[in-house]
Amino acid sequence: MREPTFLVLTALAGGPQHGYAVIEDIAGMTGGRVRLRAGTLYAALDRLRTEGLIEADREEIVQSRLRRYYRLTATGERSLTAETARLRTQATIAERRLRIRRIELGGATS
Amino acid sequence: MREPTFLVLTALAGGPQHGYAVIEDIAGMTGGRVRLRAGTLYAALDRLRTEGLIEADREEIVQSRLRRYYRLTATGERSLTAETARLRTQATIAERRLRIRRIELGGATS
DNA sequence: GCAGCATATACCGATGATCGGTATATGAGA
DNA sequence: TCTCATATACCGATCATCGGTATATGCTGC
Numbered sequence: 299m300r301e302p303t304f305l306v307l308t309a310l311a312g313g314p315q316h317g318y319a320v321i322e323d324i325a326g327m328t329g330g331r332v333r334l335r336a337g338t339l340y341a342a343l344d345r346l347r348t349e350g351l352i353e354a355d356r357e358e359i360v361q362s363r364l365r366r367y368y369r370l371t372a373t374g375e376r377s378l379t380a381e382t383a384r385l386r387t388q389a390t391i392a393e394r395r396l397r398i399r400r401i402e403l404g405g406a407t408s
Numbered sequence: 409m410r411e412p413t414f415l416v417l418t419a420l421a422g423g424p425q426h427g428y429a430v431i432e433d434i435a436g437m438t439g440g441r442v443r444l445r446a447g448t449l450y451a452a453l454d455r456l457r458t459e460g461l462i463e464a465d466r467e468e469i470v471q472s473r474l475r476r477y478y479r480l481t482a483t484g485e486r487s488l489t490a491e492t493a494r495l496r497t498q499a500t501i502a503e504r505r506l507r508i509r510r511i512e513l514g515g516a517t518s
Numbered sequence: 519g520c521a522g523c524a525t526a527t528a529c530c531g532a533t534g535a536t537c538g539g540t541a542t543a544t545g546a547g548a
Numbered sequence: 549t550c551t552c553a554t555a556t557a558c559c560g561a562t563c564a565t566c567g568g569t570a571t572a573t574g575c576t577g578c
Contacts, residue, residue: 426526427526431526446526446527446528447529447530449527470525470526471525473527
């Protein structure tokens, strides 16, 4: 799972949201670092729906504009939980190696 | 940065290694979940060298087989440190949302 | 003796997620 | 009236990764 996909699932873990709101949520979540392109977002939404990780929640018309809400499925929740654990494990391994490295090399790298 | 790239940098954070050893290291690190293909590994090595994140360390001939060692550069170390922090931050955000979600929905998802 | 496996580097085409751009439409603000 | 924010959707391009193959050697089991 790549970063944008992970972030979409994280956004929906907070409750149902429509596409554009997901983009805004992710932008806020990452401190503005990640702003998903429309193409990336809607492609990811379609793909995740096909895979059963998310599903349509409801549709609203706000100011004559369609809003299609999506929500995380139980499968999606499990998937996000597993992915989160993986991220944390890898971060821990990398941090341990970096820490040992700094002790051994004393900050003198090439 | 994608997972295989991150894992290659993590492997080299532990000290210089040659290509094949990196594959083995990553396999061990991930409990056998990730076994990089030769194509992925050597392409990543070339790319990371071009980007200045790793560099050639030395070459050895062991049993008439070439071993080309690579090591992390200072730039690579900074890059891995930043990436690790990013992973940890995202894992924390996702976990918080999942935790709140479980309280709110009480385990009843679609 | 030879087949198969592990070691080791390297190249190739295919896949697929993401990027960047565009299209469409409306309401709000300058 | 022009631009910006909202909102969904499609398109081609890029590029990391995957899966397979090529090449070569040494070790192990039959």
